[in-house]
Amino acid sequence: MKVQQALFILLTASIFYSCDSGGDDTSEDNFDRQAMLVNWADNIIIPAYQDYEEKLETLNQEANSFANTPTANQLVVLRESWMSAYKAWQWVAMFEIGRAETIGLQGYTNSYPVDVANMLANIESGNYNLELPSRRDQQGFGGLDYLINGLADSDTEIVARYADSNTAEAHQTYLTDLTSRLLSLTSDVLDDWQNGYRETFVNNDGSSATGAVNKLTNDYIFYFEKHLRASKVGVPAGVFSGTPDATDVEAYYSTSFSKALFKEALAASEAFFNGRHFGSGTLGSGFSDYLNYLNTIKEGPDLVEIINDQFSVIASTSDQLADSFSDQIKNDNTLMLNTYDELQTNVISFKIDMLQALNIKVDYVDADGD
Amino acid sequence: MKISKLYIGLLFTSISLSSCSDDESTISIETPTNYSFSRDGSSTVSFGGQTTRIAMAEELISALTDETKSKESLLSMFAHEEGDSDFSDAELNASSKSVRSKTAASNDFFSNNTTDASAIKTQLDNWIGSQHDEVFPQWEVQAESGTAGQIADGESTRYISANGVEYNQLVGKSLIGALMVDQILNNYLSTAVLDEATNIEDNDAEVVADGEIYTTMEHKWDEAYGYLYGASVDATDPNATLGDDDSFLNKYVAKVDANQYYTGIADDIFDAFKLGRAAIVAKDYTVRDEQAEIIKENLSKVIAVRAVHYLQAGKDAVATQNYGGAFHDLSEALGFVYSLQFTRKPNSEASYFSKNEVDQFIEDILAEENGLWNVSATTLDDISNEIVDAFDLVLAEAVE
Numbered sequence: 001m002k003v004q005q006a007l008f009i010l011l012t013a014s015i016f017y018s019c020d021s022g023g024d025d026t027s028e029d030n031f032d033r034q035a036m037l038v039n040w041a042d043n044i045i046i047p048a049y050q051d052y053e054e055k056l057e058t059l060n061q062e063a064n065s066f067a068n069t070p071t072a073n074q075l076v077v078l079r080e081s082w083m084s085a086y087k088a089w090q091w092v093a094m095f096e097i098g099r100a101e102t103i104g105l106q107g108y109t110n111s112y113p114v115d116v117a118n119m120l121a122n123i124e125s126g127n128y129n130l131e132l133p134s135r136r137d138q139q140g141f142g143g144l145d146y147l148i149n150g151l152a153d154s155d156t157e158i159v160a161r162y163a164d165s166n167t168a169e170a171h172q173t174y175l176t177d178l179t180s181r182l183l184s185l186t187s188d189v190l191d192d193w194q195n196g197y198r199e200t201f202v203n204n205d206g207s208s209a210t211g212a213v214n215k216l217t218n219d220y221i222f223y224f225e226k227h228l229r230a231s232k233v234g235v236p237a238g239v240f241s242g243t244p245d246a247t248d249v250e251a252y253y254s255t256s257f258s259k260a261l262f263k264e265a266l267a268a269s270e271a272f273f274n275g276r277h278f279g280s281g282t283l284g285s286g287f288s289d290y291l292n293y294l295n296t297i298k299e300g301p302d303l304v305e306i307i308n309d310q311f312s313v314i315a316s317t318s319d320q321l322a323d324s325f326s327d328q329i330k331n332d333n334t335l336m337l338n339t340y341d342e343l344q345t346n347v348i349s350f351k352i353d354m355l356q357a358l359n360i361k362v363d364y365v366d367a368d369g370d
Numbered sequence: 371m372k373i374s375k376l377y378i379g380l381l382f383t384s385i386s387l388s389s390c391s392d393d394e395s396t397i398s399i400e401t402p403t404n405y406s407f408s409r410d411g412s413s414t415v416s417f418g419g420q421t422t423r424i425a426m427a428e429e430l431i432s433a434l435t436d437e438t439k440s441k442e443s444l445l446s447m448f449a450h451e452e453g454d455s456d457f458s459d460a461e462l463n464a465s466s467k468s469v470r471s472k473t474a475a476s477n478d479f480f481s482n483n484t485t486d487a488s489a490i491k492t493q494l495d496n497w498i499g500s501q502h503d504e505v506f507p508q509w510e511v512q513a514e515s516g517t518a519g520q521i522a523d524g525e526s527t528r529y530i531s532a533n534g535v536e537y538n539q540l541v542g543k544s545l546i547g548a549l550m551v552d553q554i555l556n557n558y559l560s561t562a563v564l565d566e567a568t569n570i571e572d573n574d575a576e577v578v579a580d581g582e583i584y585t586t587m588e589h590k591w592d593e594a595y596g597y598l599y600g601a602s603v604d605a606t607d608p609n610a611t612l613g614d615d616d617s618f619l620n621k622y623v624a625k626v627d628a629n630q631y632y633t634g635i636a637d638d639i640f641d642a643f644k645l646g647r648a649a650i651v652a653k654d655y656t657v658r659d660e661q662a663e664i665i666k667e668n669l670s671k672v673i674a675v676r677a678v679h680y681l682q683a684g685k686d687a688v689a690t691q692n693y694g695g696a697f698h699d700l701s702e703a704l705g706f707v708y709s710l711q712f713t714r715k716p717n718s719e720a721s722y723f724s725k726n727e728v729d730q731f732i733e734d735i736l737a738e739e740n741g742l743w744n745v746s747a748t749t750l751d752d753i754s755n756e757i758v759d760a761f762d763l764v765l766a767e768a769v770e
Contacts, residue, residue, distance in 0.1 A: 102691075104522050111525070132512055133522035133694075210690075363690075 029359070031293045032285070033213050034205040039275055039284035040216065041198050047278040048091040048268075049190040055085040056183040063179040067172035070162035072155050079148055083257060085182075086141045090264035094223035094272065097216055098201065099192035105185055107133070112142035112231070113248050116150070119143060123174045130181055141251070143178050147171070150253030209363060217287075218363045221350045224269055229343040232262050236329055237336035244333050246326035258325035262318065270311045287354065294357050303357060307349050314342045399652050401645040404606040405595065407588070409576075414584040415605075417596025420553075422467045424601045424616050426450060427545055429457045430469065431617060434501050434538035435529065437509040441502040448498055470494070473548045476556035477563050478719065479712070486725050490548055494541060501537035505529050515743040523694030533741025534693070536701035542617060543705020547712040550597045550619040551669055555714040558594035559662040565655075574653050591647050591658075594665075598623065598639070609640050619669070626672045631767035639668050663716050670713035670722060674761040677706035678754045678768040684742075685750040697742050700735070700750075707731050707753065722760045731756075 062081040066074045089109060096106050108130075115137045122128040122138060130139050137143075151171075152158045161171045193201075204212040230240070231250070238244035251257040271278075275286020288304045295302065318339045322328040328336055355362065407414050430447040433439050446456045449470035455463050474480050474490035504518050509529065511519035518532045530536050557563055564587055571577075573587040582589070595605075601616040602608035608615070613624025627636035646661030680703035687696035710723040710731075723731075731753050738744035758765050 107522060107525060129510060129512075132510065133520050133527040134510075136522075136525075136527075 036285040037202040043277040052088040060179040114142040249325040256323040420596025421600035478556040521694040539701035547709020552712040
């Protein structure tokens with residue numbers, strides 16, 4: 001009898017224990033997820049894509065103008081439009097969901113470093129299929145960077161490639177193929193948001209792994225970890241390989257644009273965390289509200305303050321970096337590593353503390369390279 | 371009443387478990403810190419042939435993603451003949467060793483089963499050939515259901531057959547079983563090999579092999595060791611770089627060890643190799659064979675855990691329509707499943723799964739229209755559970 005009683009207690013204890021780890025917090029979570037999704041879609045994601053698409057239209061027009069009239073002045077105008085669109089891209093890059101996920105928008109838009117040898121082979125042969133996954137590093141903003149900044153040492157020589165009868169047509173075609181592809185990929189994604197996906201997205205407000213909140217939260221953190229932290233800073237600074245490589249930076253050929261792109265991306269990431277409307281200071285529902293709400297149920301450390309304070313630290317640390325990350329790496333890589341470390345602090349806050357608070361599981365694994 | 375019986379049973383189990391640990395005191399041979407053994411001041415450890423075959427297998431699997439290679443050159447890398455210029459490394463070209471000749475070639479499993487041995491070698495020939503015939507011509511084509519070509523998997527680009535199979539993964543992971551595991555478990559750690567001819571007599575009397583510094587038994591044990599650690603930076607202390615040294619068994623022992631539920635398995639395997647080798651030096655064949663069993667059990671488990679891991683990872687990726695990731699995982703799964711036929715149940719002559727059983731698993735996984743494109747989640751679960759049951763694993767642990 002005694003044995004049975006003891007066993008009963010053990011059994012009961014184990015049942016209680018398993019309940020504890022099962023995340024029963026959700027029953028108390030009455031946060032309006034749909035309102036957050038609506039704010040994300042209507043005030044952040046769709047306006048950011050509209051802005052980006054407009055800038056891609058300009059870029060595409062300027063590329064065609066330059067192809068028709070390859071002059072040094074027109075090259076400068078083209079570069080301006082490329083920079084403007086490239087910055088706008090940083091505000092949508094984290095939303096790899098829906099159509100963007102299906103077509104792999106990120107990979108075709110912003111893979112770097114680019115494969116120069118294959119790009120030159122493509123230009124030479126005129127025979128290439130930009131839709132293939134293996135051609136992702138031969139197109140997009142990185143591909144354009146090479147075409148308008150890296151083809152030769154001086155502007156005069158670059159212009160000559162588009163003007164000399166031997167090389168002009170092949171270069172003009174490749175240039176406009178890249179700009180029109182960027183535009184069509186993005187129009188495809190924006191059309192989808194505007195023709196049904198927005199409704200799918202905001203109505204998918206459950207808390208399952210396939211719910212829109214769970215998915216976009218994962219996308220957001222994945223972007224922060226993989227692109228903002230690793231690709232823009234960690235990889236060129238040699239964090240993973242042990243050997244810094246100044247040629248791995250974003251927009252390498254434009255020589256002094258990498259910091260500006262990083263800053264845009266950082267601002268976009270911070271704005272999304274706080275639910276800030278695109279292009280304005282208005283605050284709407286976002287992670288910060290959700291976390292604050294959950295904190296009223298379960299007293300814990302003020303995660304919103306911790307994460308926002310860390311965003312400020314990242315901003316002030318990266319302020320010290322040179323406009324050209326490749327120069328920074330060559331001259332004083334320590335500052336790059338410092339920036340990486342500060343970014344990593346928020347990766348941990350997102351991946352561990354925020355996901356635990358939101359009761360969301362990580363749906364991606366670090367690629368193991370096999 | 372039932373409960374009390376159960377409780378008593380538990381009690382006895384725990385008593386017998388705790389008494390086990392006392393046995394260790396009867397082992398008088400100490401486990402050395404490093405895998406270094408010498409006679410008259412010179413090292414007796416040698417496994418050059420294994421290092422060579424690992425290097426050949428590495429070049430082979432790299433070549434499987436070089437679409438400019440001819441079918442003949444791929445098959446020659448697999449079945450190298452001395453002096454042929456099959457590899458980029460001149461030393462490999464000069465070598466008399468070959469990967470194919472040691473594929474499904476263990477004493478215990480294949481010396482009297484040349485039928486299966488030949489079928490397995492031919493199977494690998496066919497997969498290598500299919501990479502050339504089916505996938506290379508489609509190198510610049512976007513893959514779709516029923517059409518071979520390339521597919522994105524995150525930032526990587528994978529090359530798959532019409533039914534979604536990455537033959538390079540299938541071949542690489544099958545070799546882990548057919549070459550490494552089979553040679554270690556069913557050949558060099560087999561008493562039939564260790565104790566062959568006058569090996570015990572010679573080892574007892576420290577009669578060394580012709581023109582060598584080691585006894586034949588010492589060398590056989592080292593050859594088992596070399597199939598796991600032969601590419602290590604420092605093979606006397608291989609766990610320092612475990613996982614970074616090859617793309618085969620070494621890599622996946624490290625991956626399983628990195629899973630919190632199996633942490634320590636890499637040390638267990640290395641310790642058993644060291645103690646077993648020390649036991650040969652001490653002429654204690656009982657301790658040697660106990661260590662061989664530990665190695666067999668754990669290396670078999672590595673294959674099973676990775677098979678389940680990739681089957682489940684593939685299943686999850688299919689569910690989210692991440693086909694590139696799914697096919698990559700499932701192609702690795704197919705190779706690890708194929709490798710299960712070379713595992714070894716402790717203290718027995720049998721593998722955990724027969725050749726017929728793994729052939730059937732592979733057929734089942736590819737049974738739907740266009741193979742992996744329409745793979746059945748139920749089938750993947752069923753096979754995972756069969757493996758889990760046979761090895762007494764916990765599914766959720768293996769998945770991590």
